Amino acid sequence: MTRGIALVRRPSGRLAEGLVTHIERSDVDLALARRQHEAYRAALTEAGWQVREVAPADHCPDSVFVEDTVVVCEGLAVITRPGAPQRRPEIPGTEKVVREAGLEVVRIEAPGTLDGGDVLQVDGTVYVGRGGRTNGEGVTQLRNHLATRGRTVIPVALREVLHLKSAVTALPDGTLLALPELLDTTALRQPVRTVDEEAGCHVVPLGDDLVLLAASAPRTAALVADLGFTPVVVDISEYEKLEGCVTCLSVLIPGA
Numbered sequence: 593m594t595r596g597i598a599l600v601r602r603p604s605g606r607l608a609e610g611l612v613t614h615i616e617r618s619d620v621d622l623a624l625a626r627r628q629h630e631a632y633r634a635a636l637t638e639a640g641w642q643v644r645e646v647a648p649a650d651h652c653p654d655s656v657f658v659e660d661t662v663v664v665c666e667g668l669a670v671i672t673r674p675g676a677p678q679r680r681p682e683i684p685g686t687e688k689v690v691r692e693a694g695l696e697v698v699r700i701e702a703p704g705t706l707d708g709g710d711v712l713q714v715d716g717t718v719y720v721g722r723g724g725r726t727n728g729e730g731v732t733q734l735r736n737h738l739a740t741r742g743r744t745v746i747p748v749a750l751r752e753v754l755h756l757k758s759a760v761t762a763l764p765d766g767t768l769l770a771l772p773e774l775l776d777t778t779a780l781r782q783p784v785r786t787v788d789e790e791a792g793c794h795v796v797p798l799g800d801d802l803v804l805l806a807a808s809a810p811r812t813a814a815l816v817a818d819l820g821f822t823p824v825v826v827d828i829s830e831y832e833k834l835e836g837c838v839t840c841l842s843v844l845i846p847g848a
């Protein structure tokens with residue numbers, strides 16, 4: 593039994609040159625990052641996902657954060673136009689794989705910008721973060737594309753944080769885990785549980801009661817377990833040094 597496809601992209605040899613915006617730059621251990629990525633892929637496989645790799649892009653330091661290049665919703669792949677121009681060469685590799693997977697492909701076009709990390713899908717609602725990377729035109733284009741799938745798109749203002757999913761994600765029951773100081777929570781329709789560690793608002797529901805989260809969020813792992821879910825914990829320290837989190841390293845395509 594497979595739950596669907598999990599797109600991933602192995603880290604570039606230039607990973608350490610990845611962008612940092614809201615944190616101080618610190619040294620990235622590439623060998624450790626590669627081992628952590630292997631363990632991340634293994635966690636997805638173990639949870640029942642068929643891992644499919646986008647070809648590595650060594651010239652793109654941030655390409656491991658594959659989530660930012662595509663938004664997938666009910667058989668539709670919206671190829672993004674990342675807000676950071678230096679990340680746009682990541683796009684063709686992702687597009688090739690989603691086409692091969694048989695998804696319908698549409699695009700965010702200039703002057704629109706949209707990063708997949710700014711898009712959080714919860715039931716029929718799609719929240720889109722308005723911070724540094726996604727602009728109003730990008731939100732409008734996404735809204736038009738996802739209207740074909742009956743989705744409602746709601747913009748959410750971000751504060752000092754890179755992406756919407758750096759500040760809020762959803763548990764399998766649709767409740768949200770968030771750090772309220774990082775975003776305008778009045779836009780959110782689902783109940784919000786406040787966490788007390790930044791990595792705690794980054795979770796990926798893997799199906800059934802499984803919830804993927806980072807080793808740097810031990811109190812949230814305990815909360816998740818206390819709520820009756822099963823935490824799947826991975827160490828992604830080298831990606832966190834580049835403002836990455838567990839969501840950014842994959843794109844889950846259920847049923848594919």
Ligand SMILES: CN(C)C(=N)NCCC[C@H](N)C(=O)O
Nearest residue numbers: 611657709755757758834840
């Ligand atoms: C939810 N998040 C955080 C993401 N989807 N992406 C992280 C990208 C990090 C990269 N260094 C950058 O600055 O683009």
